[in-house]
Amino acid sequence: xxxxxxxxxxxxxxxxxxxxxxxxxxxxxxxxxxxxxxxxxxxxxxxxxxxxxxxxxxxxxxxxxxxxxxxxxxxxxxxxxxxxxxxxxxxxxxxxxxxxxxxxxxxxxxxxxxxxxxxxxxxxxxxxxxxxxxxxxxxxxxxxxxxxxxxxxxxxxxxxxxxxxxxxxxxxxxxxxxxxxxxxxxxxxxxxxxxxxxxxxxxxxxxxxxxxxxxxxxxxxxxxxxxxxxxxxxxxxxxxxxxxxxxxxxxxxxxxxxxxxxxxxxxxxxxxxxxxxxxxx
Amino acid sequence: xxxxxxxxxxxxxxxxxxxxxxxxxxxxxxxxxxxxxxxxxxxxxxxxxxxxxxxxxxxxxxxxxxxxxxxxxxxxxxxxxxxxxxxxxxxxxxxxxxxxxxxxxxxxxxxxxxxxxxxxxxxxxxxxxxxxxxxxxxxxxxxxxxxxxxxxxxxxxxxxxxxxxxxxxxxxxxxxxxxxxxxxxxxxxxxxxxxxxxxxxxxxxxxxxxxxxxxxxxxxxxxxxxxxxxxxxxxxxxxxxxxxxxxxxxxxxxxxxxxxxxxxxxxxxxxxxxxxxxxxxxxxxxxxxxxxxxxxxxx
Numbered sequence: 001x002x003x004x005x006x007x008x009x010x011x012x013x014x015x016x017x018x019x020x021x022x023x024x025x026x027x028x029x030x031x032x033x034x035x036x037x038x039x040x041x042x043x044x045x046x047x048x049x050x051x052x053x054x055x056x057x058x059x060x061x062x063x064x065x066x067x068x069x070x071x072x073x074x075x076x077x078x079x080x081x082x083x084x085x086x087x088x089x090x091x092x093x094x095x096x097x098x099x100x101x102x103x104x105x106x107x108x109x110x111x112x113x114x115x116x117x118x119x120x121x122x123x124x125x126x127x128x129x130x131x132x133x134x135x136x137x138x139x140x141x142x143x144x145x146x147x148x149x150x151x152x153x154x155x156x157x158x159x160x161x162x163x164x165x166x167x168x169x170x171x172x173x174x175x176x177x178x179x180x181x182x183x184x185x186x187x188x189x190x191x192x193x194x195x196x197x198x199x200x201x202x203x204x205x206x207x208x209x210x211x212x213x214x215x216x217x218x219x220x221x222x223x224x225x226x227x228x229x230x231x232x233x234x235x236x237x238x239x240x241x242x243x244x245x246x247x248x249x250x251x252x253x254x255x256x257x258x259x260x261x262x263x264x265x266x267x268x269x270x271x272x273x274x275x276x277x278x279x280x281x
Numbered sequence: 282x283x284x285x286x287x288x289x290x291x292x293x294x295x296x297x298x299x300x301x302x303x304x305x306x307x308x309x310x311x312x313x314x315x316x317x318x319x320x321x322x323x324x325x326x327x328x329x330x331x332x333x334x335x336x337x338x339x340x341x342x343x344x345x346x347x348x349x350x351x352x353x354x355x356x357x358x359x360x361x362x363x364x365x366x367x368x369x370x371x372x373x374x375x376x377x378x379x380x381x382x383x384x385x386x387x388x389x390x391x392x393x394x395x396x397x398x399x400x401x402x403x404x405x406x407x408x409x410x411x412x413x414x415x416x417x418x419x420x421x422x423x424x425x426x427x428x429x430x431x432x433x434x435x436x437x438x439x440x441x442x443x444x445x446x447x448x449x450x451x452x453x454x455x456x457x458x459x460x461x462x463x464x465x466x467x468x469x470x471x472x473x474x475x476x477x478x479x480x481x482x483x484x485x486x487x488x489x490x491x492x493x494x495x496x497x498x499x500x501x502x503x504x505x506x507x508x509x510x511x512x513x514x515x516x517x518x519x520x521x522x523x524x525x526x527x528x529x530x531x532x533x534x535x536x537x538x539x540x541x542x543x544x545x546x547x548x549x550x551x552x553x554x555x556x557x558x559x560x561x562x563x564x565x566x567x568x569x570x571x572x573x574x575x576x577x578x579x580x
Contacts, residue, residue, distance in 0.1 A: 010483060011406040018397035019412065021453035026419040029430030036433060043432075092300060098293035106297045108566060110304050115562045117512045119530045120551040123537065124311045127544070131327045156304065213425035216514050220534055234425045241429050242519055252429055259426040266421045 033252040041249035043242055055253035067254055069228060070236040071261075074212060077147055077232060081211035082204055084151030085158050089203065092155060093162030094192075107163070110156030118153075122220035125149045129221075136222055139229035146217050146230055154210075158203050165199030166192070205269045212262050233258050315362055315548035318354025322545045333357070362549035366536075372550045374525070375532035379554070382444075382517070382528050383510040386451040390506055391499065393453045398461035399487050403473065413462075416455045425515075432519050446520040447528075451510060457502050464498040465491055501568045504561070511558055529554040 037055050039047040059067040096106055113121060125145075129135040135145035173191050182190070193200075215234040218224060224231035224239075233254065241251035313329035314322060321332050332338050332349030341348035349355065366372040400406070401413050431450050432441075440446035468491060476490050492499070514530040521527060527535065533554060537547055562569060 008406070011400045011404040011409070014400035014404070014483075015397045015412065017393045018416075018453040018458060021393070021449070022416060022419050022455060024434060025427070025431050025450045026422055029427065029434040030422065032433040032437065033430035036429075043436075046436075092297075095293045095296045098290055099297060100290070102294075106301065108563070109301050111562075111566075112304065112308065112559065115508055115512075115558045116555045117514070117530050117533075117551075117558075119514055119533050120311070120555045121307070123533065123547060123551055124307045127314070127326065128307060128310060152303070152307075209423060213423055215425065220537075237425075237429065238515075238519075241432070248429070248433075252433075255426050255429050259423065262423050262426065263421065266423065270417075270421060 033255065036249050037252035037256055039249050040246060041252065042246045043248045045246075047249075051249065055250045056257070058250060059254050059257055065250070065254075066228065066231060066236055067233075067257070070231045070233045073143060073228075073230065074214075074232045074234075076143055077150075077214055078208055078211040080144060080147035081150050081154075082207050084147060085154055085203065085207045086200075088151055088155045089158030090162050090200075092159040093166055096159060097163060097166050107156070107160060110159055112156065113153035114157045116153075118216040119220055121149065121153055122217045125217070126221045137226060139227040142222055142226060142230045146214070146221065149217050149221075150211060150214060154207065158207070161203055162196070162199060165196050169195040201268075205265050208265045209262060209269060212258070212265075311548050312552055314545055315552050316359055317545045318352065318357050318361075319543060319545060320352040320354050321349060324349070324352070360549075362546045363553065366546050366550040366553070370532075370536050370546060370550055371524075372529070372532065372536075372553055375527055375529040375550075376553060376557075378526060378532075379511055379528040379530070380557075382447055382513075383507045385448055386510040387503055387506045389448075389452050390454055390457060391503055394457040394461055394502070395487070395492070395499075397453070398458045398465055399483075399491060401458065402462045402465035403470075403486075403491070404483070416458060420455045420459075428515055428519065431516070435520060441520060442522050442526070443520075444526055447517050447526070450516070451506075451513075454506070457506065460502055461495070461498060464495050468494050497568065500565070504565055504569055507561070508558055 036047060038050060038052060040049045040051055041047045058065045063069070092110070096103060096110075099106065126136065129145045135141045169192065173195070174187055177187050177191055213234055214232055215238065218230050218232055218235045219238070222230040224235050237251045237254050237258065240247040240254065309329050313331065316334075317325075317331040318333070325332055332352075333355050335349070338349040342350040354361075397416075401409060435441055435446045435449070438446075440449065472490050472494075473486055476486050481489060511528075512530065513528070514534075517526075517528050517531050518534070521531065524532070524535065529550070533547065533550055536550060
């Protein structure tokens with residue numbers, strides 16, 4: 001039974017376009033940026049001198065590279081986002097679950113920010129925060145204000161995920177608990193929360209990963225200010241890569257450092273991703 | 282189904298309505314402000330109704346007192362900012378660009394993903410599992426980290442400031458391949474055998490058996506891809522410098538600096554940029570809400 005070479009090559013022909021693009025825009029691209037991170041590199045001229053680990057050294061050791069400052073701002077933003085999402089989306093899901101009629105309508109309304117361009121939301125909140133007493137004008141309140149926007153725009157999305165998690169909890173657990181005399185708090189504490197554990201971890205990790213990458217709201221609303229209080233890591237990278245001549249190498253190094261930090265969380269996410277039966281038909 | 286809110290449906294409804302106000306207010310604000318004249322926005326930044334449409338101002342005007350109806354722009358039609366945004370801000374051009382980017386990226390990405398997912402799901406070949414694992418691994422690279430590397434590639438390819446530079450990285454997506462493969466795996470192989478006996482080759486099976494049975498996942502994935510492409514901002518921002526190629530998102534951020542912050546007009550442009558997706562969402566939401574919970578896909 002001879003299968004022709006042509007036959008053998010058919011599957012590779014099917015996957016070739018996807019593999020080609022993926023290789024170019026992940027392996028090759030990351031390779032070039034890894035190379036750039038060891039060089040003096042300009043966004044439009046290209047590489048010049050090899051500088052070894054100097055870009056990394058500057059990021060990690062020189063305060064005027066603002067790497068740690070922007071990392072710290074990013075961490076604050078991430079922390080506020082996680083807390084904000086958990087204290088809004090989960091209670092919303094618990095409340096929304098109670099509603100029989102009109103649940104779909106609420107889900108739709110709460111989901112709107114997820115399908116609105118981030119640029120538009122940033123422009124609108126730029127004014128809303130202004131009306132609220134200039135939240136963006138003070139170094140103490142600007143970053144929390146940006147986190148509020150992030151939490152507000154993600155609340156509906158995360159609520160939908162929590163609703164799906166809640167729907168998966170078998171009713172008989174609650175029935176059994178009631179027979180045993182558990183009150184509502186006990187049921188929540190000992191059934192809902194443990195059964196929702198995977199969803200909680202999933203939402204937390206997703207929030208962390210996306211909060212680490214916040215950019216649009218900073219770019220549109222604050223430009224990193226006031227007093228660099230909203231300069232997050234993606235903004236520092238962006239400015240160095242595209243606005244300051246010859247700093248692409250440094251920006252690449254900073255991006256690799258960011259990758260290392262996010263990777264921890266991405267790794268956890270992929271573990272969950274694999275363990276979930278992601279598509280249920 | 283028990284939690285602290287049991288037997289409190291009225292309270293639950295009240296909470297959700299309160300939340301609805303919080304969720305809808307920014308939309309009411311941007312739509313209301315987009316109808317204001319420049320002067321009206323300067324005088325009344327927070328109001329939802331343009332002063333020239335407020336009864337109070339008309340009563341004042343009727344009594345001969347100074348009112349908003351004496352301000353410049355009081356004779357503006359409701360959609361004046363919208364027509365101005367198109368006439369002077371080229372919003373029609375940006376919208377057309379966004380539409381083209383979204384349609385092209387969605388169409389080609391779906392096509393390329395379908396081909397790859399089909400091979401990974403329904404064919405055996407050496408290296409298949411390793412290659413699939415590699416694809417999954419590329420999903421681990423966050424998009425913010427990929428921004429600069431992808432720009433460097435586009436630069437090497439000489440595609441900076443071209444529409445191809447915006448398109449090409451979006452032509453394949455590991456997540457889409459993953460999702461489609463899961464769906465294709467669930468199709469019974471009996472159908473495939475029957476088609477093969479009828480003389481179908483792999484291409485015929487894909488088009489006549491697999492795809493017709495996969496419409497829901499194709500629609501879901503297509504919609505998410507479209508929305509992602511419509512909303513993309515950072516990537517076109519770094520690739521493009523020629524305004525003629527700007528999608529609406531980049532146009533808006535540019536518009537903001539360019540027009541001397543004529544905010545009502547910017548809001549009008551923003552409404553025009555957000556409305557198509559909201560309409561699409563309302564039409565197709567049964568495909569989307571299901572899609573979110575199954576994936577953790579981030580729009």
